[in-house]
Amino acid sequence: MRDISMDRVNTTRNEILGIIKNRTLTHEQKVAALAGKADSLMEVLELPEGLEERLNLDPADKIICDLNEGHAPMRPRYIIPDYAKFMKNGSEFLQLDPPTDIWEAVNSLLIFYKNVPSVTNFPVYVGNIDELLEPFVVDEAEAKKAIRLFLTHIDRTILDSFCHANIGPRATKAGRLILEVEAELENAVPNLTLKYDKDITPDDFVFLAIDTALKTAKPSFANHKMFSEELSEDYVIASCYNGLKLGGGSYTLCRVLLGNLAKKADNIDHFKKEVLPETLEIMAAYMDERIRFMVEESGFFESNFLAKEGFITKENFTAMFGMVGMAECVNTLLEKEGIQGRYGHSEVADNLGISIMEIMDEFNNNHVSPYCYGADGHFLLHAQVGLDVDVNSSPGCRIPIGEEPEELIEHLAHSAKFHKYFPSGVGDIFPIDTTVHKNMDYLLDIIKGAFDNKVRYMSVYEKDSDVIRVTGYLVKKSEMEKLKKGENVLQDTTVLGLGASRNSHILERKVR
Amino acid sequence: MQVNTAIVNKIIRFSSVDGPGNRTVVFLQGCNFNCRYCHNPETIGACRQCGACIPYCKTNAITLVDGKILYDRDRCVNCDECFHHCPHGSSPKTERMTPEEVFEEVKKNMPYIRGITISGGECTLWRDFLVELLTLAKNVGLSTMLDSNGTYDFSKDKELMAVVDAVMLDVKAFDRSEHEKVTGIHNDMVLSNLRYLAECDKLFEVRTVAVPELFDTKHTVYETSRLLHEVGKQEGIRYKLIKYRPIGVREEYRSYETPTEEYMNQLRDIAYNNGMKDIVII
Numbered sequence: 050m051r052d053i054s055m056d057r058v059n060t061t062r063n064e065i066l067g068i069i070k071n072r073t074l075t076h077e078q079k080v081a082a083l084a085g086k087a088d089s090l091m092e093v094l095e096l097p098e099g100l101e102e103r104l105n106l107d108p109a110d111k112i113i114c115d116l117n118e119g120h121a122p123m124r125p126r127y128i129i130p131d132y133a134k135f136m137k138n139g140s141e142f143l144q145l146d147p148p149t150d151i152w153e154a155v156n157s158l159l160i161f162y163k164n165v166p167s168v169t170n171f172p173v174y175v176g177n178i179d180e181l182l183e184p185f186v187v188d189e190a191e192a193k194k195a196i197r198l199f200l201t202h203i204d205r206t207i208l209d210s211f212c213h214a215n216i217g218p219r220a221t222k223a224g225r226l227i228l229e230v231e232a233e234l235e236n237a238v239p240n241l242t243l244k245y246d247k248d249i250t251p252d253d254f255v256f257l258a259i260d261t262a263l264k265t266a267k268p269s270f271a272n273h274k275m276f277s278e279e280l281s282e283d284y285v286i287a288s289c290y291n292g293l294k295l296g297g298g299s300y301t302l303c304r305v306l307l308g309n310l311a312k313k314a315d316n317i318d319h320f321k322k323e324v325l326p327e328t329l330e331i332m333a334a335y336m337d338e339r340i341r342f343m344v345e346e347s348g349f350f351e352s353n354f355l356a357k358e359g360f361i362t363k364e365n366f367t368a369m370f371g372m373v374g375m376a377e378c379v380n381t382l383l384e385k386e387g388i389q390g391r392y393g394h395s396e397v398a399d400n401l402g403i404s405i406m407e408i409m410d411e412f413n414n415n416h417v418s419p420y421c422y423g424a425d426g427h428f429l430l431h432a433q434v435g436l437d438v439d440v441n442s443s444p445g446c447r448i449p450i451g452e453e454p455e456e457l458i459e460h461l462a463h464s465a466k467f468h469k470y471f472p473s474g475v476g477d478i479f480p481i482d483t484t485v486h487k488n489m490d491y492l493l494d495i496i497k498g499a500f501d502n503k504v505r506y507m508s509v510y511e512k513d514s515d516v517i518r519v520t521g522y523l524v525k526k527s528e529m530e531k532l533k534k535g536e537n538v539l540q541d542t543t544v545l546g547l548g549a550s551r552n553s554h555i556l557e558r559k560v561r
Numbered sequence: 562m563q564v565n566t567a568i569v570n571k572i573i574r575f576s577s578v579d580g581p582g583n584r585t586v587v588f589l590q591g592c593n594f595n596c597r598y599c600h601n602p603e604t605i606g607a608c609r610q611c612g613a614c615i616p617y618c619k620t621n622a623i624t625l626v627d628g629k630i631l632y633d634r635d636r637c638v639n640c641d642e643c644f645h646h647c648p649h650g651s652s653p654k655t656e657r658m659t660p661e662e663v664f665e666e667v668k669k670n671m672p673y674i675r676g677i678t679i680s681g682g683e684c685t686l687w688r689d690f691l692v693e694l695l696t697l698a699k700n701v702g703l704s705t706m707l708d709s710n711g712t713y714d715f716s717k718d719k720e721l722m723a724v725v726d727a728v729m730l731d732v733k734a735f736d737r738s739e740h741e742k743v744t745g746i747h748n749d750m751v752l753s754n755l756r757y758l759a760e761c762d763k764l765f766e767v768r769t770v771a772v773p774e775l776f777d778t779k780h781t782v783y784e785t786s787r788l789l790h791e792v793g794k795q796e797g798i799r800y801k802l803i804k805y806r807p808i809g810v811r812e813e814y815r816s817y818e819t820p821t822e823e824y825m826n827q828l829r830d831i832a833y834n835n836g837m838k839d840i841v842i843i
Contacts, residue, residue: 458574458673487841490675491577498583498673 051092061086073544075537077208081170088119094342097334099327104335109440112310113332115303115339116371116436117168122301122339123347124166127369129285130360131296132176135161142354151185151192155199162207165355169541171207174287174298175239179216179224186222196223197230204236209541210522211288217244218273220254228268232261237516237523237540242286242506246273247497259492259509263483266510266518269476272500279472289434289521290506291474294423297365299473300340303332304433307405308377308442317382317401321408329412336368336428337418344420367421369473370413370428373435374442375402376449393448393463402446406470429473434520437548444520444553445475453559461499468505476506478518480560483511512560519546519555567687569658570604574670578843580706580729580765582675585667587694590655592683594710594744596733598772598817600809603644604682606651614643614653623653632656660693667698676704676726685713688721695724706765710744711751715758727765728758729801735784739776755785759794766799771820771828775805778820782828786835795836802828802842 068074068082103112118126136154139146143164148154158176165172186192203212216224231241243250243258250273258268269290276284276292283295293299305328314320343349350356350363376392379402383390390398409430417426432445443449446467454460457479464477481492492509499507508518515525524546532538532547549555568590573579576586592605599605612625622636623643630653637654644652667677677698679691684707695705707728715722732755733748734740740748758764767785771778782802789795802825807815825842832840 456574458670461673488577488582490582491575492583494583494675495575495673498671501672 053090053092058090061090073532073535073537075539078541081541085117085119088121091119091121093121093346094338097331097338099331100335103328103331108436108438110309111306112313112328113303113305113335114436115301115335116433118301118303118339121347122343124349124353125298125300125343125366126168126302127173127287127291127293127299128165128167128355128361129174129287129293129295129298129365130161130165130172130176130355132158132161132181132360134296134360136181138358140354140358140360142358148185151182151187151195154182154185155195155202159199159202159206162203166353167211169209169211171209171212173211173213173291174285174293175203175207175212175214177215177217177244177285179221179227182223182227183221186226189222189226192223193226193230196226197234200227200230200234200236200239204234204238205539207238208539210237210240210524211542212238213240213242213287213289215242215244215271215286216258216268217254218246218249220251224254225257228257228261231267232264235265235514235516235525237525237528237542240289240521240523241268242271242290243268244273244276244286245270245496245500246277247500249273252493255493255496256489259489259496262509263481263511264514266508266514266516266523269506269508269518270496270500272503272505274500275469275503275505276472286474286506289474290476291369291431292429292472292505294365294367296359296361297363297367297423298361299429300343300366300368300420301336302369302371302431302433303336303339304371304373304431305329305332306374306439306442307372308374308381311378311381311385314382314385316385320382321404325405325408326412329409333370333412333416333418333428336370340368340418340420363420363422365423367424367473368418368428369431370409371431371433372409372446373433373439373444375405375432375446375467376443376452377441378402378405391452393452393454393460399463399466403466406446406467410470430471431473432467432471432475434476434522435549435553437545437552439552445471447477450554450558457495457561461495461502461504464504464507465499465502469503471505474506474521476508476521477504478508478510478520478558480512480517480558481509482560517555519549520553522546564659565687565689565693566657566659567663567690568607568655569663570652570655570682572663572666575673576678579678579680579708580676580727581704583673584676584678584706585670585674586678586680586708587663587667589679589681589684589687589690590651591686592681592710593686593712594683594733594746596744596770597775597814598743598770598805598810600806602650602809602811603641603647603652606647606649608647608651608653608655609649611649613648614646617642617646660690660697663694664697667703668701671701671703674703676706678706678708678729680708683710683712685709688713688718692721692724695721699724709754711748711754712746713754714750715754715763722761722763725763727763728754729766729768730755730758730764731768731770732781732785733770734776735781736777739781743772743776752788755788756792759789759792759798762794762797764794764798766801768801768803769828770803770805771825772805772817773820773824774817778828779831782831783835786832786837789837790835796838798837799839799841800832800837802832802840804843 379392435444570588
């Protein structure tokens, strides 16, 4: 462990005092922030050359970002326990036998959730909850009550909306009850995805899902065929929209801010041949080092019950190689060359974006990260949704808000060009005016068409609903209003949503 | 061989309100009705190439060259001042197209759409064009709908009906003289189509625009739903009850009141009491 200066210690001490005295943070939010500050004093990683000048910069210049994972990674960022195994076997560590009815089932799951670590200390995946609960749905009225309490408990105790539940692709009684209850509760947590396959999922089940989405901004729709082909049937959607393997997860997620990086290039050729490859090398080396420390030194996989009881295994882990700001990157490079055209609106711009994706894809295919057993020794590309503090940086490959194409079909066609590159997550969001579109078949046709065209993941919400999708996670507008007034709010993600509404115009998306 | 063409007013790529699912809608120019409350009167007449609209175009998207109107889509900002000032109830933004050309535009929207709807104007004025276009659509598995005022005798045209999945029919007024007052023409053919299309299960939706000051809307809704009940088709057909709104209506007919929510609900109850199940108020 390397020494650090007393200056840095004292700066951190002042920041700690600031957290302690903060009037807006809840107690739990303070504890989490204090842990982050303690970790920030650690210097145990062998950092690759060139990282420092790309990592430790203001948001407007930052090129590589580790998304607050800390200096001494002691657990994977995203953990995807095999809850079905737990339902079948129970857990020795948690001293729980397999559940025998709906009440034991929800109780056992709720206990388990409190023991799943993550970067936010809350579980980012809570299971394919329809399939987990289906065997226990005997009396539907009783099951509905249990599910209502279960989902309410999650919303009030898993305090950020990166917590993600899955349903589908087949229709189940439990799935219907979950959708009905979510439409009634209008909660931000958990995030919810329907794994949708038009050959498996019946239309009436999707209608219920669309109806719920227009009331409470969830579920989102994942292209089941596409994810299954790439990650096998044992994939899940976690956190924002991250495709990961069941019984595994992602050790880490770092991202390159392409918009800021493009400013360093003289021209397109310089960017593609030098600026971008250099940075990708450095970010990959940084991720490899983070993974090495976690796997070889932290002892997580030897000591944590999730690994010891086989709910997760390194065999199913990879890491997410993230990017943001494709739109800004492309527009900056075109400006430097004096070429007309804007990202999302011209073929030359979109083709430049695609050629950048090809470089990243090829880089990733050639880079071997030894512990990423879950993806044959590689990372998976990820279109990251951005941070509330980002400056002039659109999420992943998205077209910037305010510049969306006039026609929805053009927007979807653009999504389809880019979604294929990101097995570990990418998505687009469409607010809908339901006073115009009372026709659910209309949305169903659009989702079917989009998925046929290899759109990977899409979300809709009614433009006036209280729960809205910020970038990948959900917040309640009413909670953001409370926070604006300086009041305590329960969920961590509300502050991120408020930041994003100020910096990223998320309330101004083009309504379809 | 003669090439069938039609004058196309516009094509809407995605629509949620013109039949089941998501559909591309093709609006054809020209109508044999002259409804007082028409909210797109620019689809009624043919462009006479007079150039009266040119001074109203802010972006110089319209020019008159060798006696022909030229329209530059890229320059147009869709302020619609051109057709609002057209003395002939037309628009300079129309284009003469072949069925193949229209179909090329439709195909760009697959696989997102379930089908196409041909609207107007009155689409049946372009009968031969319709048969060709709808055949092309059917061949690739798209469903086909017409939006019609019912003046064309569908029962006599097997070739057309073979490529039309269903029709959305306007019943502007049930009473013959009231219909004449609203549209300028009587409704004998409209009512016979209402019965014919319902009986052969090709009536997807019937529509009435409610303007109580202009005609007895309650009577129309009552008689229309009663007729559907009489032929035993009241349950499978949608009745769309449309509130009159002054948007887009010509100045001289813009003074009608928009019916109240309460009035629209009364209309819904009338249709409901005649056994109709799928009633939509917009």
